[in-house]
Amino acid sequence: MTVDKVETYVEGFDELLDGGIPKGSVVLICGTPGTMKTSLAYSIIHSNATNGSKGLFISLEEGRDELVSAMNELGMDELDEESLYILDVGAIRREHKQEEVSKDWFDILSKYIEHRVRESDFGIVGIDSLAALYSLFKLENPRRELFHFFGFLKELGATVLMVSEIPYGKDQLVSFEEDFLADGIFLLRQYEVGETDVQLRIRCVKMRKCKHYQGYLTLMRANDKFMVTRVISE
Numbered sequence: 001m002t003v004d005k006v007e008t009y010v011e012g013f014d015e016l017l018d019g020g021i022p023k024g025s026v027v028l029i030c031g032t033p034g035t036m037k038t039s040l041a042y043s044i045i046h047s048n049a050t051n052g053s054k055g056l057f058i059s060l061e062e063g064r065d066e067l068v069s070a071m072n073e074l075g076m077d078e079l080d081e082e083s084l085y086i087l088d089v090g091a092i093r094r095e096h097k098q099e100e101v102s103k104d105w106f107d108i109l110s111k112y113i114e115h116r117v118r119e120s121d122f123g124i125v126g127i128d129s130l131a132a133l134y135s136l137f138k139l140e141n142p143r144r145e146l147f148h149f150f151g152f153l154k155e156l157g158a159t160v161l162m163v164s165e166i167p168y169g170k171d172q173l174v175s176f177e178e179d180f181l182a183d184g185i186f187l188l189r190q191y192e193v194g195e196t197d198v199q200l201r202i203r204c205v206k207m208r209k210c211k212h213y214q215g216y217l218t219l220m221r222a223n224d225k226f227m228v229t230r231v232i233s234e
């Protein structure tokens with residue numbers, strides 16, 4: 001049985017993922033602040049959008065304009081809403097201040113995503129970030145609510161990229177049980193090289209239904225694209 005794949009369009013990476021991310025997977029993109037999680041998630045969605053697969057990017061941390069201009073800096077031009085729809089959750093929250101009840105919000109967001117995906121047939125959905133989701137929605141029982149949210153995301157049929165921030169100094173990849181619930185995990189890490197240099201590395205920790213390379217790869221953004229190369233051991 002062959003599994004349909006969603007390419008990451010990160011040069012050199014798809015071969016090592018046996019073609020890409022299995023379609024319909026929920027994939028966590030984990031890393032400490034500044035490891036280009038947002039940029040990578042957006043880039044995968046942007047590349048797929050320019051190649052004909054519609055994307056939805058749900059931004060909980062950055063406003064739409066801020067995000068678009070940061071991505072523009074990295075060489076990703078603004079696409080029309082038909083191909084890449086950015087949902088600015090902060091803006092929606094500001095519009096609905098009156099009816100704000102934290103718990104219901106989670107439900108409202110789920111319904112909104114569902115509606116959008118059904119209406120527009122998005123191939124990929126990005127959520128940035130899980131940490132913002134926790135702090136904005138003050139989940140009463142995170143484990144349970146997350147379990148339902150992941151179940152809900154899987155049922156959508158879209159491939160989901162979930163940005164997950166690891167606080168500095170923590171070994172734990174995730175806050176609750178997201179790692180068991182996710183089909184795949186990409187881990188981003190700043191790696192100290194010598195006394196002064198830092199290199200950004202990526203590792204596919206887990207990817208269900210996929211024979212993937214397990215080791216760390218150097219991740220670079222240059223000439224308007226992401227690329228990986230194998231780490232040469234010192």
Ligand SMILES: Nc1ncnc2c1ncn2[C@@H]1O[C@H](COP(=O)(O)OP(=O)(O)O)[C@@H](O)[C@H]1O
Pocket residue numbers: 031032033034035036037038039040074220221222
């Ligand atoms: N071409 C590049 N190569 C490497 N790092 C870059 C490049 N352009 C921007 N950055 C770094 O990326 C970081 C921001 O990326 P972002 O995707 O917002 O990270 P995160 O979402 O993980 O916090 C900044 O710290 C910036 O210095």
Ligand SMILES: [Mg+2]
Pocket residue numbers: 037038039061128
């Ligand atoms: Mg970010």
